[in-house]
Amino acid sequence: MGPNLPKFIDALKKALGPDEVITAREDLLCYSYDATPDLPRVVPVAVVTPSATAEVQEVVRLAGRYGVPVYPRGAGTNLSGGSIPTVPGLVLSTLKMNRILEVDPDNLLAVVQPGVVIDRLNETVAPHGLTYPPDPGTVATATIGGSVAECSGGLRGLKYGVTRDYVMGLEVVLADGRVARFGGRTVKNVTAYDLVRLFTGSEGTLGIITEATVRLIPAPAARKTLLAAFSTLTGAGDAVRLIVRSRVVPATLEIMDRVTIETVESYARAGLPVGAEAVLLIEVDGVPEAVEREAETVAGIVRRCGGELRTAADDHEREQLWAARRAALPALARVSPTTILEDATVPRSRLTDMLLALHGIAEEYDLTIGTFGHAGDGNLHPTILTDARDQEEMERVRLAVGAIFRAALSLGGTLTGEHGIGLAKKRFLPLEMGEEGVWVVRAIKRALDPRDLLNPGKLIPAAPAAGADGEVDPG
Amino acid sequence: MNHPALAAVAEDIARCMRCGNCQAVCPLYSVTLRESMVARGKVHLGEALLRGDVEASRVLADRFDACLTCLACAANCPCGVRVDRIVLAARAVMADSGLLPLPKRAACAVMPNRPLLHAGARLLSRVQGLVFRRRELGMSPRFPVGLGMRRVVPSLPRAGFRELSSEVTPASPPAPGRPGPSQGGAAPSPAPARAPSPAPARAPAPAPAHAEGRIVALFTGCLADYVYPDVALGAVRVLSANGETVVAPRGQHCCGYPIIAAGKLDLAREMARSHVRLFSGLDVAAVITLCGTCGEAFIHHYPELLAQDRELGPAAAALASRAHDISRYLHSVSSLNPALLGPLDLAVTYHQPCHLGRGLGVEREPVDLLRAVPGITFIALRHPDRCCGGSGAFAFGHYDLADKVRRQKLADAAETRADVIVTGCGSCRMHLEEGLSHTGSAQRVLHTVEVLASSVSAGR
Known part of the structure; x- marks a missing residue:
């Protein structure tokens, strides 16, 4: 017997007010997707838009009482299916919890609600000469809550790290509705397990983030940008390796392959050297004198590696x-x-190998793959150009994606650098973590969310034997 | 759902990758934070309708109705999806399913019917005092008339443009002794900070592109015809001073955009045919529009609506190539002779109408023209291209949303401390004036060409 949905929705309306509970099917359809392509569309039973931690608690308690799964959602811009329902349930939107509670320039931190958009935080702290470095491609739309839950990366990983390096403290609503706080406002904190890191990147499966204390850094005073074109992939790969070896840490070290260069040129006429096998976009930042010196070092290496x-x-x-x-x-x-x-x-030293593997995969499955990405941290974005309406080609796309994962793992890499496991990649988890690693993941999930109410069907592959209640494996 | 309008945008629908970049720029999303409000949600609903996953319904019609068609999403879309076209196509499906919202049904009944619209406007200008209470700027309802009691509507002038102007106005270039065209520079130069003196000295420039003796047709649009006749009168004054003979054909009527926006495409097509016949029959060098939305109708929508029309399709395309917004015309087609401009002691800012800026690409022209007026201090808005929330009939059907979107615009305008918010669209103006009447601000709203007309008068 399923949950008594009409009573559940009435209770939600009573708790939050009717305007904060969305139930029209036309509206609910719009919460069946996020930015991830090629996933099944499951329509939620309702969407709630709480504006305070206490309201989130109330929603989670009601969901527990009625046995309805809860899917936390920020802006819905993630690329792993992290915020969409797998079985009909309740979508909890954090967008109305969008206040910046505090900017503390003395302790270099800010305290924010989860619905704050990353760009807005940066606009707010800029007058203090500060910045919040994690910069996923969606900084203008993505929320802090979503990017902490997914541990987003961005263009500046090499020098500045990723989201987890900037989360100092969290307030979280647990699966039973209680509130827990971890971490805090100090640079040093070794109290017990590092639960801030556990919840950062937990993809909404362990708790709902209702407040985050994030670290800010002084905005760099100067920067210098260089573009280097190479006639071979090896040349570009060597340059990346030698730049890092020379003890220069660029803020960004981006790569684009030939397919990407040609496509960009035909679309934007950006002045990229057509005919090059790869280009690197390199930016060094910091104090002006150091920036000048580092830029010279980088330029020297590029020339030595045959780059223009x-x-x-x-x-x-x-x-x-x-x-x-x-x-x-x-x-x-x-x-x-x-x-x-x-x-x-x-690992960035295997960048060239990975690029060559991608070319091989494109050829083997007869697909167009343009690759660009963050060469400095080894995080590439192979981009397959296809048409979801072409079933035959989509079959080849899925096989190619599997081949990409295997290639990355065989080079000592990882399934996902910054998008998260979510729905599409959970099948591959044992390949990277082994059954033992997956067992630890399952044990943590069971301990914190024994009834599998929070974002079910995400991150954790279906258990081999134990009844996987309500899990939908999209294949 | 097999509807030709929706089928025509199927490729656009397929191109949306749901990245959500539209969230950063959608004015309605910013005030509602609802996914069905943002472009991505609308595309998804369009796809659901196309695939038969959802039926036409009141709620669905309302979701497609809740779009300002401000084009910000399309301009910001990495995949180049023309979300506005998807929304208009979906509205056509809704209209054909008998699901037009009330204000749009009213617009479809009155706007295409020129005699009815005219008679109504004349009657309303006489009886408006019975229904509305006069306020400093416009009037507010004395009793509920379906507009909401907070609403302020502009009071209609007793006489419209047609009563005040003849069909043909001959060119009246400056009298001998006044500085002639040969002294003027073609490109207006930025004005210095509020100059107390009259026209600052200007360097002589190469021979300007003035085309004396040109004949141009003026399309006024409903708002410059009935509500803001000074805009149309100002345009005639500036054009004729600049040496053009202006014809304002009497057979013109509403451009039809409100009908397109409502989704009544057959009716809109009839209106397009009528205008294409009327204006194609005139031997004029250009057809000039006074509002970005009317301009879009002539330049983009008529050719599209009549693409399959063997007789009028090519004429619509030819007409589109001769149609220009007044500010583009005076800036780049037949450059306004700067020697005509007399000094105005005014601080102005400029609000860019969505259909003028993103729609027609007219962005810097009005600003350049304003800066060329001696004595004017120009202060840019923080976000000149952000929608004001008016969007024609939208502000009537969704007053609260329109009001919320407008607040940011008015705050930006207040920050400039300008005397006048200049814009190039009657609908923006009506909406901004209504908002200003609530805040008690002393700022006024004028059309670009009204400012130029005052300057030309000051220069005579």
């Missing part, structure tokens, strides 16, 4: 170089109706 160099002399030229990089995904996306964006990640 362009340097941005001013902000306008810098903007032009960056426009080419930013055009990568839009340009690729316009080639075909469906864009499958992966995030295979390898």
Whole structure:
């Protein structure tokens, strides 16, 4: 017997007010997707928009009482199916919890509610000369809550790390409705297990983040941007390796392959060297003198590796170089109706091997794959250009995606550098973690959410024997 | 759902990758934070309708109705999805299913019927005092008339443009002795900070592109015809001073955009045919529009609506190539002679109408023209291209949403401390004026060409 939904929805309306409970089917359809392509669309039974922690608690308690799964959702811009229902349940939108509670320049931190958009936090702290470095491609739309739950990366991972390096403290509503707080406002904190890190990247499966204390850093005073074109992949790969070896840590070290370069050029005429096998976009930042010196070191290495160099002399030229990089995904996306964006990640010393493996996979499965990404941290975005309506091709796409995962793992890499496991990749978890690692993941989930009410069907592969209640494996 | 309008945008629907970038720019999303409000949600609903996953319903009609068609999503879309076209197509499906919202049904009944609209406007200008209470800027209802009691509507002038102007106005270039065209520069130069003196000295420029003796047709649009006749009169004054003969054909009527926005495409097509016949029959160098939305009708919608029309399709395309917004015309087609401009002691800012800016690509022209007026101080808005929330009939059907979107715009305008918010659209103006009347602000709203007309008068 299923839960008594009408009574459940009445109770939600009583708790939050009727305007904060969305039930029209036309509206609910719009919570059956996020930015992830090629996933089944399951329509939630309702969407709630609480604006305080106490309301989240009330919602979670009611969901527990009626046995309805809860799917936390921020802006819904993730690329792993992290925020969509797997079986009909309740979507909990954090968008109305969008206040910046505190900016503390003395302790270099900010306290925010989960629905705050990353860009807005940065606009707010900029007058203090501070910045919050994690910059996923969706900074203008993604929420802090969502990006903490998914542990987003971005372009500056090499030098500045990823979201987990900036989360100091969390307030979390647990599966039974209680509130727990971990971490805090100190740089040092070794009290008990590092539960802040456990919940960061937990993809909404362990608790619902209702407040985050995040670390800020001084915004760099100067930066210098260079574009280097290479006639071979090996040349580009060597340059990346030698730059890091020379003890220069660029803020960004981005790569685009030939397919991407040609697509960007035909779409944006950004002045990229057509015919090059790869380009690197390199930006060094910091104090002005160091920036000059580091830029010279980088330029020397690029030349030694056979690269052709362009340097941005001013902000306008810098903007032009960056426009080419930013055009990568839009340009690729316009080639075909469906864009499958992966995030295979390898140790950066194996970058060239991974690029070559991707070329091989494109050939083997007869697909167009443009690759760009964060060469500096080994995080590549092989982008498969296809059409979801072409079933035969989609079958090859799915096989190619599996091959990409295997290639990354065989090079000592990981399934996902920054998008998360979510729905599409959970089958592959044992390949990376082994059955023992997966057992630990399951044990943690069982301890914190024994009834599997929080974001069920995500991150954790279906148990081999034990009854996987309500799990939908999209295959 | 097998509807030709929806089938025509199927590829656009397929191209949306649900990235959600539209959230950053959608004005309605920013005030509702609801996924069915943002472009991505609307595309998804369009897809669901196309696949038969959802039926036409009141709720669905309302969701498609709740779009400002401000084009911000389309301009910001990495995949180039024309969300506005999807929304308009879905509205056509809703209209054909008998699901038009009330304000749009009213618009479809009155707007295409020129005699009825005219008679109504004349009657209303006489009896409006019975229904509405006069306020400083416009009027508010004395009793509920379906508009909400907070609403302020502009009071209609006793006489519209047609009563005040003749069909043909001959060119009246400056009298001898006044600085002639040969002294003016073609490209307006930025004005210095509020100059107390009259026209600052200007360097002589190469021969300007003034085309004396040109004949141009003026399309006024409903708002410049009935509500803001000074805009149309100002356009005539500026054009004729600049040496053009202006024809304002009497057979013109509503451009039809409100009907397109409501989804009544057959009716809109009839209106397009009528205008294409009327304006194609005139031997004029250009057809000039006074509002970005009317301009979009002539330049984008008529050719599209009549694409399959063997007789009028090519004429619609030819007409589109001759149609220009007044500010683009005076800026780049037949450059306004700067010597005509007299000094105005005014601080102004500029609100860019969505259909003028993103729709027609007219962005810097009005600003350049304003900066060329001696004595004017120009202060840019923080986000000049953000929608004001008016969007024609939208503000009537969704007053609260329109009001919420407007607040940011009015706050930005207040921050500039400008005397005048200049814009190029009657609908934006009506909505902004209504908002200003609530805040008690002393700022006024004028059309670009009204400012130019005042400057030309000051220069005579």
